[in-house]
Amino acid sequence: MKLVGISGSLAGWKTNVAVHNALVAIEALDANIQTELIDLRDFEVEFVNGDPLAYYNEDTFNVVNKVLSADFLVIGSPIYQASISGALKNLLDHLPVDAFKRKVTGIVTTGEIEKHFLVSEYQLKPILTYLKGLVPTINVFIQNDSFSDENEIIDNDVLERYKLFAEEMVTLQKSLEQTK
Incomplete structure (x- = not known):
């Protein structure tokens, strides 16, 4: 099985670290799962304008196809202004309506205040469900103060949630x- 993690941030490292930790937790459960981390800062994904995918640049074409070819996904975003990042939303807008059919789509988000966890439930989850993704009951929200100055996760409760998240992701997929 191929698991793709998406770090939907163009600035900072917390989302990248958060998604990476989710991939590591899932790999720890099943060494046969192949993982890939797509960090959107490494690609120039063009803004959606309604053209067919083949009309966009190579980065856009390649990232979208990596996402579509995954068996299951971990979707990561920082929470900005009570919303997911624009870069992540733009990527999701490139996908066809059944992009995540028969795929588990886990959510990992980071944010400044504890109420930001609601964005996962009330904004990102409906988008993933619209794209036919199966969203696990457990997601991982990490408050910014759960990171060390070196961007390592130092909150044991968060680390425990990763284990539960990984177990549910693998079991569902x-x-x-x-x-099939």
Whole structure:
């Protein structure tokens, strides 16, 4: 199985670290799962303008196809102004309506205040569901003060949530694989 993690931030490192930790937690459960981290800062994903995918630059074409070819995904975003990042929303806008059909789409977000966890439930989850993704009941929200100055996660509760998140992601995706 191929797991793709998306770090939907163009600034800072917290979202990248958060998604990376999710991938590591899932790999720890099943060494046969291949993982790839797509950090949107490394690509020039063009703004959606309604053209077919083939009309966009190579980065856009490649990132969208990596996302579409994944068996399951971890979607990561910082929370800015009570919303997901524009870079992540733009990437999601490139996808067809059934992009995540029969795929587990886990959510990992970072934010300044504890109420920002609501963005995962009330904004990102409906988008993933619209794209036909199966969203686990557990997601991982990490408040900025749960990171050290070196951008390492230092909150043991967050580390425990990663384990629960990984278990649910793998269990759900394996269940979907068995019914294909």
